[in-house]
Amino acid sequence: MKFVHLLLAIFSFATIFAQNPSVNDSLEIRKIYDMSLLNGKSYDWLEHLSNDIGGRLSGSYEAQQAIEYTKAELEALGLDKVWLQPVMVPKWTRGSREYAYLQTGPGATTELDICALGGSVPTAPTGLKAQVIEVQGIEQLKEYGKENIEGKIVFFNRPMQADLIQTFKAYSGCVDQRYSGAMEASKMGAVGVLVRSMNLRIDDFPHTGSMSYGDLPEREQIPAAAISTQDAEYLSSMLKLNRETQVYLKMNCEQHEDVQSYNVIGEITGSEKPEEIMVVGGHLDSWDLGDGSHDDGAGCVQSMEVLRLFREIGYKPKRTIRVVLFMNEENGLRGGNKYAEVAREKGENHVFALESDAGGFTPRGFNFNSSEAQFEKITSWKSLFEPYLIHLFAKGGGGADIGPLGNSGNIVLAGLMPDSQRYFDYHHAANDTFEAVNKRELELGAATMASLMYLVDQYGLD
Ligand SMILES: [Zn+2]
Numbered sequence: 001m002k003f004v005h006l007l008l009a010i011f012s013f014a015t016i017f018a019q020n021p022s023v024n025d026s027l028e029i030r031k032i033y034d035m036s037l038l039n040g041k042s043y044d045w046l047e048h049l050s051n052d053i054g055g056r057l058s059g060s061y062e063a064q065q066a067i068e069y070t071k072a073e074l075e076a077l078g079l080d081k082v083w084l085q086p087v088m089v090p091k092w093t094r095g096s097r098e099y100a101y102l103q104t105g106p107g108a109t110t111e112l113d114i115c116a117l118g119g120s121v122p123t124a125p126t127g128l129k130a131q132v133i134e135v136q137g138i139e140q141l142k143e144y145g146k147e148n149i150e151g152k153i154v155f156f157n158r159p160m161q162a163d164l165i166q167t168f169k170a171y172s173g174c175v176d177q178r179y180s181g182a183m184e185a186s187k188m189g190a191v192g193v194l195v196r197s198m199n200l201r202i203d204d205f206p207h208t209g210s211m212s213y214g215d216l217p218e219r220e221q222i223p224a225a226a227i228s229t230q231d232a233e234y235l236s237s238m239l240k241l242n243r244e245t246q247v248y249l250k251m252n253c254e255q256h257e258d259v260q261s262y263n264v265i266g267e268i269t270g271s272e273k274p275e276e277i278m279v280v281g282g283h284l285d286s287w288d289l290g291d292g293s294h295d296d297g298a299g300c301v302q303s304m305e306v307l308r309l310f311r312e313i314g315y316k317p318k319r320t321i322r323v324v325l326f327m328n329e330e331n332g333l334r335g336g337n338k339y340a341e342v343a344r345e346k347g348e349n350h351v352f353a354l355e356s357d358a359g360g361f362t363p364r365g366f367n368f369n370s371s372e373a374q375f376e377k378i379t380s381w382k383s384l385f386e387p388y389l390i391h392l393f394a395k396g397g398g399g400a401d402i403g404p405l406g407n408s409g410n411i412v413l414a415g416l417m418p419d420s421q422r423y424f425d426y427h428h429a430a431n432d433t434f435e436a437v438n439k440r441e442l443e444l445g446a447a448t449m450a451s452l453m454y455l456v457d458q459y460g461l462d
Contacts, residue, residue: 026384028313028315029385033447037447040305042302045073045305050292050437053069057286058334059089071264080268082265085263085342087328088259089261090119091255092118092119092255093253094252098225099114100112100249102238103129114206114231115207117224118331120182121223122254130151130192130246132246135156138176141188145188150190151190153191153194157196158196166420179211181193181195187220193222197226197228199429204231207424262327264325265324266307266323275320276351277349279324279405280303281303283326283330285326285329286330286432287330290430291433293432293434294423296356298359298442298445303323304323305443309446309450310450315454317453318457329400351410351460354415355400355401356445357399359422360441361418361423363448364417365394367415368413378412397413398415
């Protein structure tokens with residue numbers, strides 16, 4: 001090629017760029033995906049969080065280790081600012097392993113796979129033994145009346161609805177049994193609660209999760225445990241054979257005083273509109289049975305990766321971009337509430353927040369909590385995501401931790417939507433470990449998040 005032709009080629013290339021920002025955008029987005037897939041850091045970070053630290057329940061030593069580790073890693077990225085935001089969190093401990101068995105006859109017992117629900121009171125030191133009554137939910141519990149419930153263990157056994165394609169819908173259709181079951185059963189005179197695990201698969205893992213006694217006085221609070229789906233089926237079949245079937249339950253959990261903890265925050269200060277803040281985040285705490293790899297180690301490392309990817313490809317955001325690793329999503333949401341509270345006090349202007357808290361699976365798209373006009377603007381970027389098989393742009397949603405930010409101004413909240421079919425195989429259970437997360441899927445998620453952050457930064461959402 002002659003020199004003049006080369007010049008012409010460069011010139012026309014540059015003209016295309018100037019006239020058509022989407023060509024430039026698609027090249028930037030390509031760079032983001034390349035960097036994440038060829039030279040990503042998210043998987044290494046997750047490996048450390050999962051295998052070297054492990055489950056990070058609020059107020060635990062592991063949670064504190066995770067705070068220190070992620071802060072140090074963010075500092076190593078050379079961001080403009082990295083800091084810890086103090087927040088008091090509840091502390092609940094499981095104690096030594098729970099134990100339960102089913103009495104099938106005189107001296108004949110079968111062990112059941114159970115785990116205490118988060119926030120539950122323990123049983124008496126000698127345990128609890130009572131007849132079991134199965135119900136399909138809180139409504140049916142109330143229909144039975146006090147006379148049928150008094151002195152018994154209530155067994156909530158309504159399964160997640162398998163024909164719902166969006167498994168989060170199946171989850172929200174059932175989770176009232178876990179969250180409020182003990183409170184409602186106690187009002188009817190029950191002495192304990194077993195809840196079928198929030199899991200679409202039949203297996204041996206009990207899945208924990210938060211529960212609440214509402215305003216019940218301490219003496220009326222009854223122990224609550226999750227039972228594996230396999231043993232829920234088994235218990236149900238045994239109750240059909242013999243309604244007098246008894247279950248023994250022993251739980252050693254304990255609620256402590258609140259303790260000091262932190263949100264971990266890192267920032268790239270905007271070059272043109274530093275006062276406009278965009279947040280990307282996940283929650284750093286997790287349940288204690290597994291390593292919290294999908295929930296939500298994945299979301300944390302993906303969010304950290306967004307800022308690292310920008311630095312690596314040399315992208316300087318116009319707006320301020322913050323990664324926030326929220327503390328205590330699982331059993332209190334204190335971190336999310338604190339972050340929003342401080343933002344309000346400081347009069348900060350948050351324009352966008354993106355959370356990843358639905359597992360580290362293949363990304364499919366996002367959901368948005370926005371105005372109609374904002375949603376239209378976002379969906380105009382859809383074609384830029386098509387090469388990466390990202391196609392779902394849904395209305396409604398966001399994430400638990402960024403939710404409290406939503407009360408202020410014109411902010412758009414968004415949630416990464418990965419494929420959800422396998423999420424509840426692992427959610428809050430002992431098998432939520434590093435091996436359950438696929439490297440490429442995790443990295444694709446990080447790049448997908450970074451691409452959306454890039455576009456919002458480029459064009460705003462006004
Ligand atoms: Zn979560």
